[in-house]
Amino acid sequence: MVRSALVSAAGDVIARGSKSFAAASRLFDRETRERVWLFYAWCRACDDLADAQELGGALGDQSGAEERFASIRHLTTRALGGGPTGEAAFDALGVVAGECGINAVHAGDIIAGFALDVAGWRPKTELDMLGYCYHVAGAVGVVMALVMGVDPEDSDTLDRACDLGIAFQLGNILRDVAEDAAAGRCYLPLDWLTEAGIAPEAIMEPQHRPALVAMAARMAAMAQVYEASARVGAGRLPWRCAWAVLAAAGIYGGIARKVAALREKAWDARVSTTKGQKLLYVLRALGQVLIGAPREAATVPYTRAVLARAIPRI
Numbered sequence: 558m559v560r561s562a563l564v565s566a567a568g569d570v571i572a573r574g575s576k577s578f579a580a581a582s583r584l585f586d587r588e589t590r591e592r593v594w595l596f597y598a599w600c601r602a603c604d605d606l607a608d609a610q611e612l613g614g615a616l617g618d619q620s621g622a623e624e625r626f627a628s629i630r631h632l633t634t635r636a637l638g639g640g641p642t643g644e645a646a647f648d649a650l651g652v653v654a655g656e657c658g659i660n661a662v663h664a665g666d667i668i669a670g671f672a673l674d675v676a677g678w679r680p681k682t683e684l685d686m687l688g689y690c691y692h693v694a695g696a697v698g699v700v701m702a703l704v705m706g707v708d709p710e711d712s713d714t715l716d717r718a719c720d721l722g723i724a725f726q727l728g729n730i731l732r733d734v735a736e737d738a739a740a741g742r743c744y745l746p747l748d749w750l751t752e753a754g755i756a757p758e759a760i761m762e763p764q765h766r767p768a769l770v771a772m773a774a775r776m777a778a779m780a781q782v783y784e785a786s787a788r789v790g791a792g793r794l795p796w797r798c799a800w801a802v803l804a805a806a807g808i809y810g811g812i813a814r815k816v817a818a819l820r821e822k823a824w825d826a827r828v829s830t831t832k833g834q835k836l837l838y839v840l841r842a843l844g845q846v847l848i849g850a851p852r853e854a855a856t857v858p859y860t861r862a863v864l865a866r867a868i869p870r871i
Contacts, residue, residue, distance in 0.1 A: 563649045564591045567598035570646070572778025574601045577808045582833050584801035584842075585705075592657060595649040599636075600667070600697060602646030603629050607671040626675045633664050638767040641685045657703050666696035672871045679757070680749045687859050688867030689744065690726040691719065695864060698722030698787075705798045717790020721806060724783035727776050729814030734769065735761055735824035745772060766821045777817035784810045785854040800839075800846050807838030 558566070571579045571594050605611055606625045630641045636651035637660065653659060670692030674680050680686040702718035703709060730737075730744045737743060743750075743757040750757055753768035760769065784806055791802045811830055816823045830838070859867070 558645055558648055560652055563598075563645055563652055564594060566645045567591075567594035567649050570594075570598045570601055577646050577835065578805065579831065580839070581801050581805035581808060584797055584804055584839065586797050587794075588707055589798060592653045593701065596630060596651040596659075596700060596704055596792045598646040599633075599650035599653075599849050601632075602644065603668070603671055607674055620748040624673060629668060629671060631657065633668065634661070637664060638663055653704065657700075657707060659700055659703060663696070663700050663703070666692060666865065667700070669868075669870055670694075670696070673868065675719045676871045678868075679747065680745070680871065681735075683746050683749070684859060684863075684867050686730070686744060686746045687723060689868070690730075691861065691864035694722035694726035695719040695727075696722070698725075699861070702790075705794055707794070707800075711793075714790045714793050716861045717787050717793075719864075720790070720857055721787030722782045723857075723864075724787060724806070724813075725809045726731050727780035727783070728809055728816070731773055731776050731780075731813055731816045732828045736827070743849065749775075761824070770820045770823070773817050773820075777813045779858065780810065780813045783857050785851070786848060786857050788845075789851055792852075796846055799850070800842050803842035803845050804839045807842055808835055810839065 571582060575597070578597065582590055582597075585593060606629050607622070632644055633640050633650065637654055639651060639655065642648055642651070648665070650659075654664075670689065673689060673692065673808040678689075680689055696719070698713050698718040698721050701722075702715050707714050707718070709715075719785065726739040734743075734745070737757075738761045741758075743760060745760070747759075749772055750760070753772070755765050755767070755768060759765065788803065789808060791799045791806070794802060808830055811834065814830055815828050815830075819828070
């Protein structure tokens with residue numbers, strides 16, 4: 558497929574797969590927006606293949622997971638090598654990788670997160686959980702920064718981009734506790750659950766809601782620290798990129814804060830943001846761009862360098 562067709566297909570994928578991300582992506586200049594869509598299409602395809610789902614929907618039959626994961630690796634390697642893959646999402650990766658310098662190390666860090674899910678891995682400690690967040694979202698943030706034109710040698714700004722991905726994923730874990738439990742998954746650290754006297758398979762039992770609320774507050778506070786760190790880095794981006802990043806930070810950060818605020822009712826229904834709330838975050842982000850980003854933020858619990866090696870590769 559030619560680039561224009563890949564961009565069109567990728568735009569359709571993000572519109573159906575992530576309304577929040579699609580809304581934020583509209584704030585980029587055209588070239589950056591197209592590259593963001595191309596990269597997102599690959600991420601979405603990998604996630605769907607790993608979990609046997611469609612556009613992030615309900616998990617499908619998990620049999621054949623190893624074969625699907627092998628396909629992710631094979632198609633990604635072929636795409637990064639510049640060859641056609643026969644799959645639009647992987648061809649999209651090949652295009653954006655050639656334009657932005659995305660390499661096998663960048664893609665490999667992300668693929669390592671899918672490997673953890675395929676293997677049925679679960680975090681035992683807080684560091685494990687954050688290491689997982691790095692692979693499934695922090696490493697995505699690093700590539701997004703490259704797509705936005707950040708110098709690959711600018712380690713501090715890449716760290717900040719990673720921090721935003723981690724903040725997003727902490728919010729996702731919080732929001733999806735009930736959904737994950739129904740699928741036999743749990744991404745809260747085992748030592749947190751043990752301390753609270755909760756067996757992972759019993760996490761949604763009514764008597765455990767008060768302890769779950771306390772964990773939600775703990776995670777939301779942690780997500781806010783990572784988000785604040787990312788906001789410092791946003792100030793170094795071109796203004797339209799900064800606008801999009803800050804809008805996304807508000808939209809996704811709002812999910813974690815809403816879960817914490819709902820307390821025991823947080824998992825009765827899937828938490829999301831309305832169109833009106835998204836618009837408010839977009840407008841607020843524009844104001845933040847005009848005011849200027851903060852120069853300092855609290856130090857995050859674990860840096861990108863630590864998290865990148867926190868979990869042995871599977």
